[in-house]
Amino acid sequence: MSTRLRYALFGLVALLAITSPLQATSPEMSGDAPAASSGVWYEIFVRSWVDTNGDGIGDLNGVTAKLDYLQSLGVSGIWLMPINPSPSYHGYDVTDYRGINPEYGTLADFDRLLAEAHKRGIRIIMDLVINHSSSEHPWFKAARDPASPYHDWYQWSNQHTDLDAISATGSPAWHALGKQHYLGIFVDQMPDLNFDNPAVRKEMIDIGRFWLKRGVDGFRLDAAQHVYYDFESQRHDPKILAKNLAWWSEFRHGIDSVDPQAYVVGEVTRDTEAELAPWFKPLSGVFNFPLAVQLIESARSGQAGKLPALLDGTTQAYHAVTGKYGVDVPFLSNHDQERVMSQLHDNPQQMRIAAAMLLTLPGEPFIYYGEELGMRGNKPDPDLREPMRWYRDPQGTDQTHWKAFSAGDGPDITVQAQQDDPHSLLTRYRELIGWRRHIGALRDGALTTRDLGNPQLIAWELRDAHGAVLVVHNLSGSAQTIRLAAHDLQRYAGVRARTEDATTLAQGVLHLPSYGSAVLQPASASTK
Structure with missing residues (x-):
């Protein structure tokens, strides 16, 4: 049995054991096929997650301890921020690419985490930080000597x-x-490696193979574009882009011998979908930074704005490269950006509509830990990566405390407070992720936006092999009414899923409450 099939079966058994919030709140969903994987990923900073040994620092055993929480949320994968040994708190300057940060545990702890996650149908990808090493890495210490073979592993003036x-x-x-x-495009503690050296390229492929053989399901590639994009003057240089793509194609080919299904997603901070599209040739996907900006802007302003054009352009650009739909990697924020609730100025309804838009888009969305609670966080970077809020009492058992809380979040912004509250943000995230498990078009459908003649509404059709659905979001604080026939959408005669009970569809007229979201289906639609 293949690794992918085995995980899928594990996931199916686990998911069937969980009561689906969507089924509980949306009678329209009765008769659905068994739930599938949601395709949703969850980013974890291990240091801030769960402390199992009392030192105040999160650890890998803490990730294992909360797998049931992640399973109940409905995510199908975890991205672990750097877990290799490093002199920094964040870990983005690695000193041993085949080791585990001793503050986080051991390789045996990591192996146990992988095994327990896979039992639950949850994949794990790890941060691979290979554009640069730490200045404390033995390679760089040796490289200071021009006579050392490691000297040419780095770039010198x-x-x-x-x-x-x-x-x-x-x-x-x-x-x-x-x-x-020496060259170090981030800071002096992060010297850039020389990928023109075949020995460096071979070593990085061998490192990828090492982790895949241990059971890792893929990688998040830190600073993927910066392997060859070193200087401000190279931003739009096609030769630099070609060199980057050639390297990552070589890497992809190298790891395919271990796991051709490995999920490899790149951090490529570009401003347009046209600039991101070429990266889908060597990689499974790249994070959609321009979409993240626009999703939050549309939620904050209550206006669709540029979002329809961006969504259509993204679909077309990515399909032209891959020949497939549902390959995008949407998100709202990550460990380098102000948290979503802070960007939305603490508006809980805007937070909910931002989440609803994200989780009704095709592809593999990423959620940053604590986002599902409405945690806040502003720069500097450590304040974006604060301890996960598990308990009303900030001194609760296994709560990390490597740094103090700075955002001012109260006891309601905790898992303990929201876990059993049917009206909480956490419950809303579970519901939305549940939609993805039951409605295949939300995961891999071909997206086409639909203009409803109202800038406070955003709508898109998603079509897969089983048919089509229409997703409609009300971005405003006022109820909206839409006559579907006026937009040639009268075939959508049923409500497949909804966030608000007051949502109605009768005689071709959709009534959508403030900040409400709905998935509509044709009268005779398949429920696969």
């Missing part, structure tokens, strides 16, 4: 180098080390 050059991240690119200067 010569007589033609502009030592004042600005890096692609807007910081100084070159850093002094005695009489030498």
